[in-house]
Amino acid sequence: xxxxxxxxxxxxxxxxxxxxxxxxxxxxxxxxxxxxxxMEPALVMGVSVTAVTALxxxxxxxxxxxxxxxxxxxxxxxxxxxxxxxxxxxLKAFAYDVSKQLSVFVGLIITNCIIxxxxxxxxxxxKPWPSLLDGAGNGVGYAFILLLVAFFRxxxxxxxxxxxxxxxxxLYRWGYANNGLMILPPMALILVGVIIWxxxxxxxxxxxx
Amino acid sequence: xxxLVNIFIRxxxxxxxxFAYFLGMCSYLAVSKTVKTSLGLGVAVAFVLLVTVPVxxxxxxxxxxxxxxxxxxxxxxxxxxxxxxxxxxIAVVAAVVQLLEMIVEKYTPALYNQLGIFLPLIAVNCAxxxxxxxxxxxxxxxxxxxxxxxxxxxxxxxxxxxGVAAIREKLAYSNIPAPLRGAGxxxxxxxxxxxxxxxxxxxxx
Numbered sequence: 250x251x252x253x254x255x256x257x258x259x260x261x262x263x264x265x266x267x268x269x270x271x272x273x274x275x276x277x278x279x280x281x282x283x284x285x286x287x288m289e290p291a292l293v294m295g296v297s298v299t300a301v302t303a304l305x306x307x308x309x310x311x312x313x314x315x316x317x318x319x320x321x322x323x324x325x326x327x328x329x330x331x332x333x334x335x336x337x338x339x340l341k342a343f344a345y346d347v348s349k350q351l352s353v354f355v356g357l358i359i360t361n362c363i364i365x366x367x368x369x370x371x372x373x374x375x376k377p378w379p380s381l382l383d384g385a386g387n388g389v390g391y392a393f394i395l396l397l398v399a400f401f402r403x404x405x406x407x408x409x410x411x412x413x414x415x416x417x418x419x420l421y422r423w424g425y426a427n428n429g430l431m432i433l434p435p436m437a438l439i440l441v442g443v444i445i446w447x448x449x450x451x452x453x454x455x456x457x458x
Numbered sequence: 459x460x461x462l463v464n465i466f467i468r469x470x471x472x473x474x475x476x477f478a479y480f481l482g483m484c485s486y487l488a489v490s491k492t493v494k495t496s497l498g499l500g501v502a503v504a505f506v507l508l509v510t511v512p513v514x515x516x517x518x519x520x521x522x523x524x525x526x527x528x529x530x531x532x533x534x535x536x537x538x539x540x541x542x543x544x545x546x547x548i549a550v551v552a553a554v555v556q557l558l559e560m561i562v563e564k565y566t567p568a569l570y571n572q573l574g575i576f577l578p579l580i581a582v583n584c585a586x587x588x589x590x591x592x593x594x595x596x597x598x599x600x601x602x603x604x605x606x607x608x609x610x611x612x613x614x615x616x617x618x619x620x621g622v623a624a625i626r627e628k629l630a631y632s633n634i635p636a637p638l639r640g641a642g643x644x645x646x647x648x649x650x651x652x653x654x655x656x657x658x659x660x661x662x663x
Binding site: 275276277278282283322323326327330331333334338352353356357359360361362433434435436437438441442443445446447448449450453 | 477478479480481483484487488541542543544545547548549552581583584586587588591592595635636637638641642643644645646648649650652653656
């Protein structure tokens with residue numbers, strides 16, 4: 250497993266733990282929480298964001314010497330929104346139901362802070378290959394948190410995972426009930442708060458003063 | 459008129475950008491440390507919303523939606539430019555933010571220094587883009603309705619960030635478990651505020 254140098258591995262895997270965009274840098278929350286009531290939209294959203302982050306990092310990194318600094322934001326926005334339009338059309342064509350569920354949040358990938366953040370902080374100063382790894386790593390780190398939040402919300406809120414019932418029927422007969430509050434927006438915020446709490450309790454150096 | 463008031467109240471309290479849709483969380487979490495700065499950012503966001511949503515409404519109604527080009531040339535009714543809406547909307551937002559930045563820098567340098575990096579970040583504030591996309595999705599019937607929606611969303615965002623900033627100022631004196639300090643407690647706080655805002659569900663005039 251030495252396909253990637255240790256630096257590349259750091260770029261790709263760092264976002265899973267110490268550098269996670271959502272937990273540590275608190276970026277990309279905007280479109281993250283609204284799609285986590287169920288696993289399926291969360292997965293689709295995670296994959297879409299990973300694709301956009303990785304591709305936009307590569308494209309803008311290849312163009313970095315050609316873009317004047319003064320107009321870089323608008324160039325970034327054009328590249329990112331073109332990619333998002335492509336994703337949106339693909340979702341409408343091949344996964345129409347999920348596309349309906351995600352509604353405006355597909356369009357909001359454009360304004361996802363992670364994408365602009367990675368482009369500004371990394372891709373504009375690095376070669377395309379490390380930028381691809383960095384973009385993909387951050388996208389996957391984001392998708393991981395989405396799935397984690399969605400897992401608890403769908404399991405406790407609807408008793409299903411990916412739409413498949415997993416809580417045995419016997420439990421319901423003994424009086425177990427789905428917690429409707431988990432489906433509602435406030436619980437997503439509280440869950441992320443708790444995940445940050447656990448993450449920081451395990452990584453003391455991340456604690457804010 | 460009643461309809462407009464209803465849209466305003468609905469978008470301020472029930473469909474609150476932060477508490478119901480989590481839009482604009484990045485700058486919301488970063489700036490909500492003091493009431494003064496967050497009021498400044500809140501007003502800036504509300505203003506940008508008030509300008510961009512009606513402009514995007516007009517663009518959507520007369521250029522982008524299916525058949526909207528009928529007034530321009532013969533056969534225009536067959537053209538559907540809907541897929542361009544993302545890129546056009548974000549371009550309008552970026553232009554308005556640039557304009558606002560220049561105005562603020564010229565007339566209120568103190569506010570400009572305080573908002574610092576967050577003013578350009580309004581361009582990628584999900585609340586702004588989100589409002590335009592919601593406006594398109596909910597298909598408001600007239601420019602007045604879209605404007606009322608923009609006003610309400612801006613007011614709701616301002617209310618949310620100012621409220622949380624006020625609570626966070628007080629929180630500075632409380633004894634929070636170390637790992638929860640900062641981001642963690644703010645998330646939980648926002649969640650609790652969102653629960654209280656849910657009590658507005660169903661109100662209308």
